[in-house]
Amino acid sequence: MDYHLLHIVTLLTVIAFGGEIRKTTEACNSDDLQGLIGFKNGIPTDTSGRLAKWIGQNCCEWEGIVCENAYRVIQINLPGLISTDTDFYQTQMVGQLSPSITLLTSLEILDLGGLVGLSGTIPQTLGLQLTKLKKLYLYGNNLTGSIPESIGELQNLQELALHENKLSGPIPSSIGQMQALEKLDLSSNLLSGCIPSSLTNLTAISVLYMNTNYLEGTIPFPSRYGEMPSLAFLRLHDNYLSGTVPLNFGYLVSLQRVSLSNNKLEGPLPSSLGNLLSLSELYLSFNFLSGQIPKSIGQLSQLIMLNISNNLIEGPLPQEMSSLQNLQTLDLSFNPLNLTAIPEWLPNLSSLSMIYFAGCGIEGRIPDFLKTIHSSIQELDLSGNLLSGSIPSWIGSLTQLYLLNLSSNSLDSLIPDSISNLHDLGVLDLHSNRLTGSITGAFGIGQGNFGGSLTYIDLSDNNFSRGVEEIGVGGQFNIQFLNLSHNLLKGTLPSSLGRLSYIQSLDLSYNDLASNLPEVLANLSSLEKLKLQKNHFIGNIPNGFLNLRNLKELNLSDNFLEGEIPDGKPLIDFPGSSYSGNKGLCGKPLSPCKTMISIKL
Template sequence: MDYDYQLLHVVALLTLIAFGGTSWTIEACSPNELEALMSFKNGIQKDTSGRVAKWIGQSCCDWEGIVCENATSRVTQINLPGFISTDTDLFQTQMKGLISPSITLLTFLEIIDLGGLVGLSGTIPQTIGLHLPKLQKLYLYGNNLTGPIPESIGELPNLQELALQENRLSGLIPVSLGSLKSLKRLLLYSNQFSGTIPDSLGNLMNLVELDVHDNALIGNIPNSVGEMQALEKLDLSNNLLSGKIPSSLTNLTVISVLYLNTNYLEGTVPFPSRSGEMSSLGFLRLHNNLLVGNIPSNIGYLVSLQRVSLSNNKLEGALPSSLGNLVALTELYLSGNFLSDQIPKSVGQLSQLIMLNISRNLIEGPLPQEMSSLQNLQTLDLSFNHLNLSAIPKWIENMSSLSNIYFAGCGIQGQIPDFFQRTNSPIQELDLSVNFLSGNIPSWIGSLNQLYKLNLSRNSLYSDIPDSFRNLQDLGILDLHSNRLAGTIASAFDIQQGVLGGSLKFVDLSANNFSSGIEEIGGGQCGIQFLNLSHNLLKGRLPNSIGKQNSLKSLDLSFNELGSNLPEVLGNLTSLERLKLQQNHFTGKIPNEFLKLLKLKELNLSNNLLEGEIPERKPLIDFPESSYSGNKGLCGKPLSPCKV
């Protein structure tokens, strides 16, 4: 203990004696610690929480965010997290400035928590591992830090948690991290780290969680990862890793979460060869890779699996019947592979299954009757397979929890079956697109009062939109494009009226034979963002009420028979990013109000009867000649200059 520190305590003791009691104390920091904290304070330019501004005087142990050891009054914690919780709220504060290297002078520190301080920048002090032997937790996540992880960080013998995620850190992952024998959590995700995953990480026998997703890591997954026997969560997704998944991963008998998605991994998926290995594995996510080969038949040994995602790889062959052994499974994602043959009957044993997605494969029909036993299933997606169903199986009606049904591109023929109106669970999403359905759109669809998404596009449906659609108060997505529908579009736009409050966000009625109802598209203000009525037979003029649809981002009315002047109120649609009005009969000038469409990225007014000078300002002058061609009366940039 230095001389000044001793002197302060002597003065405090004499004061206590003089006043004859112990009710009044003085606790001052050592000069070194006081200097370190004041240097940290001076590096902060802005602190919206006001905590650092209150650091005044000598008694730093009383400062907000500072914790000291009672016996020695030495600083053990800097607790200034970005998220502050009150009795009624949780809010995030902001701190701009640099991390002062002087914090390494606080040699008794056990916890540094500066996580979530948006705007805190600079680098991690290079000597952080040389002066903080007691440090157990280092939280610097969610800041704006740059530069590498110092090699010296491997000199922290008591470090248990290292959280550096969500910064702009770069460089290599230090080999020295493998020396942190006490480390339980290593979180480096959402940075800019490059290079390989060091083999030395296999030395971290106490590591429970390793997460390095969303970086630029390359090379193979090291075999040493399989030596981390305490590992429960491994996330290596969204990198540039290559090679095969090492067989050593099967050594992780207590791992509960495995993420390897969105890399450039190649090779086959190794699984344990006997029952009991990896028996605690709860989450297996290998999606968005280049994995090849079959799904191993011994996947059924992983009896604790709850969520499995192997989507978007190059897996092939039949689904193993051992899938039926995964009785705890709640989610199974196998989409975007080359899986073939039929769905095994054993899938019906997955009584806890909530989500089943096998879309975009080569699966063949028929579907096994045993699937009707999946009474907890909420979402079933079998789209774009080789099922060649003559009809949708009637047992769908008896699945008590099924509310999201996707049978797009399954070769379904005939009319839309009426048993959908009798399902035990209210249908929320129904996708029967890209099939061979014919006949009318049945009016009973209007009784599906919880329907949010309806996609019947690319079929051979005819007649008009039933008036009962007005009852679909929760409808947000309506896609009927590429059918043979006719009549008026009015029923579709009545959906957005009254009590709805603008639930309808997406409407695509393009490539049909609608001829009337254009005046309805501006009726009442709503939250519609995407509207496509192109390639129809619509006539008349655009109503001025269209200017109320200020949520519109994409409006396509091309290839119709619309006429008259372009409404000036289109300029009120300031959220528009895409406006397509080509191949109509619009006349008159381009309104100057179009200059208010500053977010416009795509514009096509070609092949109309427009005339006059194109308003010569952004954004209109930024579009190519093709946006205006085919209007004989138009002139000005980017077309030919107007004649004086």
């Protein structure tokens, strides 16, 4: 080969592969190196062990670091949640976020999300120095202070995630300058002040989360058609926002999920909501919204979830709601709807599975047409109404039912035997009615049909008189909450009660139970609340009660218990009122027990 040609080939080879040769022999950019070392020095504890591997001058080879041309760092990927081929695990970096991070002026991705031990403030000059940033994840840390006004200079930023910190102060209006911004999450902070009207300039925004802060004032968008045309997911719940839902809200035509719950919004719902043809979920609960539901809501053919509970909405409900064939959850609870009756078009909603009509002024019997609903009802809440008569036997045909709440009505029947057919029932709440007979039906005693599904039972404030001896017989071993208080129950507590090994709250107060306190209660190690007052229990408090280490509330007052209260925690930590009204009890926290002294003559 010609010498000159060989020289040229060699030179081209060096040029072509020079980057690879330099990668293992040369240091990265000095500013980047200084910035990363400063960051590392601010983190004395790193449970992931990643920073311990940051050794030497070539930061481009460090774990979590990505470089590009001229050895400039373009990515820092150090999330708190690390995934492997088989698992996820949470790590911590305990320390302060160093402002030296702003020396890495070529950064495009900065991901420190979920590092729960990371504290400090967001550097005030971040927006002026890291102008190439496209993604900034600082969520789930312990950051304090304000969001810097300079953040608006990040003209290339597409995703900004600062949620789950302790950031305070106002949201800077400069955020409206970030024309490339697609996702903005400032939720779960301590932010205050008004939502800046400049947000209407964010033409690319599709995800906007500002929920769970202290924001006030009105919702400032949209002001006209065409603003925020890509906004699909909006969360503003759990704030102090006031005023009305904007009349132009329907201009946000790309909206799919909206949550404005738990604010101070008032006035009527705008009819323009009917323009949100892509809307699948709408949460408006716990506000002061008034007027009637607009007929235009029937145009929302994609709607799956509608929650307008705890407002001031009035009836009647528009017939047009019967067009919502994809609706799965309908919650209109606690509005002055004064429905008198459940709408007869309800069974026409072929996808409906969650029905919440609590406190809606419904009168009379539970209507039979509910059993004709084509879908499988999973949750039915008709509590707080004026229902009377019996619990219908057809309730047992709703075999997919998980939650049944008929509490705070005037129902006056027995519990129908058919309820034992509800194999998936997890929550049964029938409190504050006039129900009679045995509680046995509530447990499906004998068949064990509930298996491990039933976890919550409240039959309090009724007229039940029998069945307490059957508690724990069968398969109800996953019950966590059981309230049978304020009934007419007689008999003795069974030893089978000890099978409720997961129970956390047990309330049998205000009945006519008369027996010794069974030793098996000491086996209920998960018990946090035990209320047995106003019964006729006799005998001693078992020493085994000292094993109830999780017990936070105890009331054994107004019984016929006697003897010394077992000396030790948690029993001695409860106030005297927990034991008062038992004339034979003594010892801490009551008066000391009297000792008998024999005298030899």
